[in-house]
Amino acid sequence: MLSYLGLFTDDHGQVGDLPPARAEAIQSEALEHLARLHALVKQGRAYLKQRLDDPNLSLPTDSAIAAWLGHAWQLAELREAGLVETDVELVQLAFRAQDDPARQEFIDSGVWMSLGDGKIRVTQTIRPYKAARYIKSEDSFFQVACVKELCVYPGGVNPRIRWDGMTPRPLQPDDLATIRRHAREDFATLIKEVKASLKSPLADRTPIHALRYARLGKVGGQVVAEDAQGQRLILSDAGIDDEPPSCHLLPLLPPACLADQVMIARFRHDLDARALRIKPLSIVTPETILRLTF
Amino acid sequence: MSIAILNQVYDETKRLAVAGAMVAHGDFRLKKLIAPLELAGTQAPVLAKVADAARRVVEGEESQTAEALLDLAALVTAILFTQGTTGVEGQLEPIESIHLEQHRSIGIQASARTLKPLLDALTGTGSGRVAQIQEAHERGLFRDPRLITPALKALDDPYAEIAEIMEKKVLPLYGKAIVPLLRADYDPQGKTVNARRLRLIHRLDPETARPLVLDALEHGSKEVKLAALACLGDGPDDLARLVEQARARNQEVRAAAFAGLVKHPDPVVPGLIQTALQSKDYQTVADIIQESKREDLVVLLIRQIQTDLDGLAQLDDKKEINTRVERITHGLHALNDTGSTAAEQFLLNLFPKRDQWIKLKGTPYSGNDLRDAIIQAMATFSTATQTALAQAHAEFEADMLARCFKAGITSLSPARLFDLFSPYLTATTPEETKHPALKAKVNAKSNSAKAFVILETLGGHRSGSWWDRHDEESLDDQFDPRWLDLALTHQHLGAVVRVGKIGHPGLDAFLATTFQETISTAKDPNDLYLIVHALVTFRHPLATDAILATSEKMVTGKYQYYHIWWLPSLVAQLPKASLSRLEEMVPKLKGYTQQQWVEAIKELRARPWDPELDTPAQT
Numbered sequence: 001m002l003s004y005l006g007l008f009t010d011d012h013g014q015v016g017d018l019p020p021a022r023a024e025a026i027q028s029e030a031l032e033h034l035a036r037l038h039a040l041v042k043q044g045r046a047y048l049k050q051r052l053d054d055p056n057l058s059l060p061t062d063s064a065i066a067a068w069l070g071h072a073w074q075l076a077e078l079r080e081a082g083l084v085e086t087d088v089e090l091v092q093l094a095f096r097a098q099d100d101p102a103r104q105e106f107i108d109s110g111v112w113m114s115l116g117d118g119k120i121r122v123t124q125t126i127r128p129y130k131a132a133r134y135i136k137s138e139d140s141f142f143q144v145a146c147v148k149e150l151c152v153y154p155g156g157v158n159p160r161i162r163w164d165g166m167t168p169r170p171l172q173p174d175d176l177a178t179i180r181r182h183a184r185e186d187f188a189t190l191i192k193e194v195k196a197s198l199k200s201p202l203a204d205r206t207p208i209h210a211l212r213y214a215r216l217g218k219v220g221g222q223v224v225a226e227d228a229q230g231q232r233l234i235l236s237d238a239g240i241d242d243e244p245p246s247c248h249l250l251p252l253l254p255p256a257c258l259a260d261q262v263m264i265a266r267f268r269h270d271l272d273a274r275a276l277r278i279k280p281l282s283i284v285t286p287e288t289i290l291r292l293t294f
Numbered sequence: 295m296s297i298a299i300l301n302q303v304y305d306e307t308k309r310l311a312v313a314g315a316m317v318a319h320g321d322f323r324l325k326k327l328i329a330p331l332e333l334a335g336t337q338a339p340v341l342a343k344v345a346d347a348a349r350r351v352v353e354g355e356e357s358q359t360a361e362a363l364l365d366l367a368a369l370v371t372a373i374l375f376t377q378g379t380t381g382v383e384g385q386l387e388p389i390e391s392i393h394l395e396q397h398r399s400i401g402i403q404a405s406a407r408t409l410k411p412l413l414d415a416l417t418g419t420g421s422g423r424v425a426q427i428q429e430a431h432e433r434g435l436f437r438d439p440r441l442i443t444p445a446l447k448a449l450d451d452p453y454a455e456i457a458e459i460m461e462k463k464v465l466p467l468y469g470k471a472i473v474p475l476l477r478a479d480y481d482p483q484g485k486t487v488n489a490r491r492l493r494l495i496h497r498l499d500p501e502t503a504r505p506l507v508l509d510a511l512e513h514g515s516k517e518v519k520l521a522a523l524a525c526l527g528d529g530p531d532d533l534a535r536l537v538e539q540a541r542a543r544n545q546e547v548r549a550a551a552f553a554g555l556v557k558h559p560d561p562v563v564p565g566l567i568q569t570a571l572q573s574k575d576y577q578t579v580a581d582i583i584q585e586s587k588r589e590d591l592v593v594l595l596i597r598q599i600q601t602d603l604d605g606l607a608q609l610d611d612k613k614e615i616n617t618r619v620e621r622i623t624h625g626l627h628a629l630n631d632t633g634s635t636a637a638e639q640f641l642l643n644l645f646p647k648r649d650q651w652i653k654l655k656g657t658p659y660s661g662n663d664l665r666d667a668i669i670q671a672m673a674t675f676s677t678a679t680q681t682a683l684a685q686a687h688a689e690f691e692a693d694m695l696a697r698c699f700k701a702g703i704t705s706l707s708p709a710r711l712f713d714l715f716s717p718y719l720t721a722t723t724p725e726e727t728k729h730p731a732l733k734a735k736v737n738a739k740s741n742s743a744k745a746f747v748i749l750e751t752l753g754g755h756r757s758g759s760w761w762d763r764h765d766e767e768s769l770d771d772q773f774d775p776r777w778l779d780l781a782l783t784h785q786h787l788g789a790v791v792r793v794g795k796i797g798h799p800g801l802d803a804f805l806a807t808t809f810q811e812t813i814s815t816a817k818d819p820n821d822l823y824l825i826v827h828a829l830v831t832f833r834h835p836l837a838t839d840a841i842l843a844t845s846e847k848m849v850t851g852k853y854q855y856y857h858i859w860w861l862p863s864l865v866a867q868l869p870k871a872s873l874s875r876l877e878e879m880v881p882k883l884k885g886y887t888q889q890q891w892v893e894a895i896k897e898l899r900a901r902p903w904d905p906e907l908d909t910p911a912q913t
Contacts, residue, residue, distance in 0.1 A: 027308055027311075031308050031371070034311065034367065035364060035367040039368055097406050108406075133888065139406050140406040140407075191380050195378065198375040199373070201368055219382045219383075219385065219387065224386060233380055234381070245443065249439050251471075251474070252439055252471050258388070271304075271374065274377070275379045275380065290439075292440065294406055294413075
């Protein structure tokens with residue numbers, strides 16, 4: 001459990017005496033997890049009661065409560081529930097291969113954007129240790145995946161997606177232009193949306209969005225993304241321990257990357273700083289997608 | 295909405311959660327907040343809800359306190375999520391872009407499947423990591439900016455060889471761009487990793503390093519101070535500092551100071567070096583001269599060696615003999631790689647006198663060691679010394695013949711090499727050279743022992759390291775084709791591999807037989823290492839069968855990927871026609887080996903069509 005939550009351990013994963021600030025952060029994180037579990041118990045109990053009352057009740061598609069309670073959606077179920085999109089073209093924006101010793105699983109997750117509607121969704125290949133040799137690990141993907149039938153799991157901002165088969169085609173400059181067009185240019189509206197989604201206790205705590213920044217700069221040592229209206233978001237790696245840090249890579253990028261580009265960013269509300277911050281995952285330029293994490 | 299009071303409620307809730315729900319009921323600090331919350335609730339109804347939730351904690355049924363506390367926590371957290379600050383006030387300063395000097399290649403991004411094992415190698419502690427990291431460096435993978443952080447961390451790898459690769463090969467790739475990152479972690483009081491950081495900063499950006507270097511000389515730890523000395527430049531101030539440190543009590547500090555001094559063109563330096571050569575710093579200074587390659591200093595070293603040689607033959611005292619011979623052998627070794635014409639002439643003059651001191655007995659250094667050192671120096675110094683050594687082969691017994699032959703490989707024409715050394719093989723039968731007892735019982739003067747040495751020099755060491763082949767590959771063309779016939783006659787696999795040519799019928803038959811014999815008796819993957827490589831390298835028709843048979847054998851044994859790490863790397867060199875058979879193997883493999891295999895198949899699939907290896911029908 002400690003390992004799962006990453007709680008009560010220092011930067012080197014050791015349990016022991018921690019500096020006050022770190023202890024404070026851990027307590028905030030733990031309380032948030034408890035509140036989340038509490039909400040899950042309440043909502044889960046209500047849902048299960050409904051199911052007891054009506055055994056024929058179909059799985060809810062407007063929330064991820066079934067998955068929270070352990071239901072493993074099959075592709076056939078997703079199709080039956082109408083959670084299917086056809087002829088979708090997807091571009092992978094980020095990829096992460098994780099080892100989760102607490103859950104005894106390898107998790108390969110990809111962040112994808114649909115070129116048609118700009119929605120950002122995620123793939124997850126979960127390989128339990130015991131079955132790892134029988135399940136092929138996923139790799140990062142640098143082309144466009146043309147998917148005939150895309151199944152979308154119930155969920156919030158970045159729901160999980162799956163498909164049976166796809167045809168790859170090379171990524172063209174037009175595709176990059178499309179991704180850039182889908183990026184959110186108005187930070188203020190986006191921030192409102194993110195805050196609104198975060199208040200739901202079972203919402204994804206670190207939603208991913210594409211945002212178009214006018215420039216990246218520094219204010220008092222903090223790296224900041226600013227939109228064309230002057231609205232700002234602070235960049236930070238804090239609290240996202242399962243992804244490698246990426247903010248320090250920004251000064252190493254070509255100067256052209258520091259203005260008028262699109263950032264694929266993970267939002268996170270820092271409960272101690274009481275601030276909403278973003279962590280860059282990739283930069284999309286007219287020429288390429290520069291991945292900053294793996 | 296009153297954020298301040300909400301924050302207070304959150305802090306109190308957190309405090310109570312840490313303390314435990316059993317102390318939450320009636321908590322006066324939380325209770326004190328209820329009234330202000332209710333007041334604020336008249337303006338913002340959500341705060342009235344918070345007030346209700348807080349009241350249930352402090353005044354509700356005691357048995358329900360835990361649940362009430364969680365309700366309050368969930369509510370306050372949810373509200374705070376909507377109230378987080380986002381921006382920051384102030385002038386937006388530009389980020390100073392210190393983009394990678396090779397920024398054109400920054401867009402090259404490795405796949406996760408390539409990165410993962412490399413990251414494991416950089417952050418793990420197991421064996422086999424050096425080869426993996428080295429290979430990644432050669433493939434240019436470190437130009438992916440995502441590897442900067444792990445590469446910087448690996449500068450502190452407990453295995454010094456990896457830290458060394460990071461310092462000398464990998465991190466310099468990023469140029470000035472990483473200097474701020476190195477500076478951020480630099481601690482002048484720290485240990486070796488900080489010395490590495492300082493040296494790197496100096497190498498990448500001497501201007502930035504200068505104040506750090508001067509500070510480290512004054513306040514640095516021993517390791518950092520040594521690094522700082524090595525970073526001193528050629529200004530007059532630096533010279534004075536180095537001269538001062540050359541008199542330090544600590545031997546390592548003196549060594550670092552001398553290393554700095556030899557970079558100075560100042561006329562004071564040769565005098566200081568000459569004095570040091572006569573002191574207990576002799577060996578250290580000799581090594582520094584070797585590194586510097588300065589002709590004027592090499593001449594000083596030669597003079598010192600000559601001084602030590604003068605009168606050596608007349609010495610009786612074993613201790614004195616030992617001391618002198620040790621100094622001379624070290625000095626001769628230090629001449630190597632200097633490229634000095636004076637040193638070459640000195641060695642050519644010394645070589646004929648090598649037996650002059652043979653009867654001297656010291657403890658432990660004796661006249662024999664001096665002779666060996668002279669031969670060793672001849673064997674490596676230059677083409678002229680190597681030629682002289684090779685041409686003198688008849689004067690040596692088997693133990694020294696290998697050095698003559700190696701020197702000849704490098705320096706003589708293929709025909710001359712064959713003429714000089716092939717008689718050792720033609721005068722010997724295969725039974726004599728194959729006899730295992732030869733390895734244990736060598737009569738150094740017998741021709742069979744000498745023939746065995748020739749074969750072993752050609753390829754006997756190969757069972758240990760395949761990389762040697764790559765190192766020597768450029769030399770292979772220097773072998774007269776007749777060597778292959780001789781190697782096949784003596785059935786020496788290593789020698790055959792060294793001088794082999796693709797498509798030679800005798801070679802193909804020999805490799806096929808050798809593989810069948812080896813696979814049936816191999817107990818360890820390494821037993822198959824050389825023959826499988828040979829089959830693939832010489833594009834033998836059985837190469838794919840050999841790879842698959844070896845894999846099958848290893849799968850049934852309890853071997854880890856590092857026992858057969860070399861196997862997948864050969865897959866990409868097979869004909870494309872092998873693809874389907876290779877793919878059938880994938881499910882039988884495990885873990886990392888399976889991943890490597892899949893990657894190798896991918897590489898083979900992507901490999902351009904090779905008209906000599908792939909028939910049109912196979913593509």
